[in-house]
Amino acid sequence: MQRTTHRRSLARPVAVSLAAAVVLTATSCAKSEDDAAGGNSSATAAGAEQKVASPAPGSKTCTVEAYGAEKIDLKSATVGFSQSEKEANPFRIAETQSIKDEAKKRGVKLLTANAQSQFSKQISDVQDLLAKGADLLVIAPLNSDGWDPVLQAAAAKKVPIVTIDRKINATACKDYVSFIASDFVEQGKRAADQMIEATGGKGEVAILLGAAGNNVTTERTKGFKDRIAEKAPELKVVFEQTGDFAREKGQQVTEQLIQSNPNIKGIYAENDEMGLGAVAALKGAGKKPGDIKIVTVDGTRNAVQGIVDGWISGVIESNPRFGPLAFQTLDTFTQGEEVAQDIVIEDGAYTKDNAKSDLGKAY
């Protein structure tokens, strides 16, 4: 009897432990999705500098008067930059570096903070930046929601905000000035174009999805499928499994894929890392470069090298170098001229034609 009681009392903490482990690992998983979602902004045709694709004429704009701020000279201003995730992936590294480089180039005083993927830290980071005297803010938001306290604090000090790569759910030209990012649906469409060209528009293809519940995943998938349906109905998507934006997962899923679907002609990976995982799987299975066409999105150096080596057919670039465009927007705005509320970047692409010559531009 006593033994039974003893066992039960022991079982409880263990059960709690297991539950805690589940919660914890789930959290860490979410974090890695965020990291990977870092591949979510855009770049231009294998170019280092971002180019604007929109606004179309007549789209909404914002001015200093409408926003309720004051004209200042950017050169004498202090800019605060709040980065969302630690600089652990090529995208974030390049993004932060670009902001720093542009500030230096323009001789603007820059304050930086990194939220290490914790939203509460990002909120206090931005409040710190305001307290330290930032006149203008550039924010790479971790989340879209929950910004009210920061927006109120910034509004009280009349500090204009530009957000990059992810959007804040708030009113443009009231709570923030402009949002600069790329069009993920468009990236998916252009990846589909590359896939159609590489496969001749016929046969079976697979998609390595990004992390579930992430807008980057949804939009890159939608664009790809829409374009395939529209332009190459004979190309069939027969396999869609998540690779969680991670290389190892991409490798494992591809290994399963090529055995159960030996007829597969192409693989669309929604970021470079999963695409490189697919390459590792194909190498391990004794395939030759080009046996299965791979198209990826991001534009990291390793993936572009993959084109040079013949393993990858095309890479749709996602340019993280927001510095020039963000500062140009702030400059125009603070001089009293109008800027667009939504600035969509034109995305570039790497193919075998430009991969070798543009390898140096990959990040």
Next chain:
Amino acid sequence: MAELALRTPTLDKDRVLQWLQKYGVYAGVAVLLVVNIAITPHFLSAENFRTQAVQVAPVIIVALGMALVIGTEGVDLSVGAVMALSASVVALYLGYGLLPALLVVALFAAGVGLANGALVAFIGVQPIVATLALMVGGRGLALVLLPQLEDLRNPTLASLGSGDVLGFPYLILVAAVLALIVAFVVRRTTFGRQLLAIGDSRPAAQLAGLPVRRVLIIVYVVSALLAAVAGVLATARLQASDPTSLGNLMELSAITAVVVGGTPLTGGRVNIAGTVAGAVLIQLLTATLIKHDLPPSWTQIAQAVVIVAAVYAARGRGKR
């Protein structure tokens, strides 16, 4: 009389549950194999079995250590972080040659294991809390050492990940040899018996004069070293060091394999063959769902069902 009438059906149920707990995992593996051979195209091929075995090998290796820790009524949440850490360290020290790099990996892993073991054995911190600290800190350290994924172009390391002996990949051979060693240690050595005695009742083991602290520390060091082996093999297979995502959720896969394999979380008993089968079961389940292109969320739900079934079967034993 009344007592007897009440007891009879309970006994039958217990018997079923006991059978399930003992053999359910093997039955599950057998069912999945038969179903897949019947309905999955190209399943019955040497390459396919090789793929499944290679993918499951790191999980098995980590689960072996986890089984030992759980046998002492503990749990080791830091195994995934140790995999990431070993990936970072391999990348940093590969320049000095593979063997020196592996030695440094072993040092780092042993350090994590020592820290876990010392917290549990000397300070009396609950295993979940102690290893949680090392789980967070270990991955942090891995990212400090190597902030981002790095490709490794070392032929020796690559051959470790993809080479084979008589058609058996190194990964599978390493996992098999380690499983045999751990099973032998649990069944046939004094250390194994001491470990189980501690898991059964730590106070009793202490009263009996067993070297409780030493055994606990060794168990956590072994768990960390096995995780490091898995981390190195996974890195070798990927030919890249990825401290950001390598080993993510590995602690959960390993615990699942151990529990599904019939090792009770309450300690005092370790089933190594069941643990290996548990890992294989989860691997086959995942492979089945992926090969049939079912939504990824189904994999998680299916795993949850298997875990609940295993825990339900284990409940029968706890009641006795």
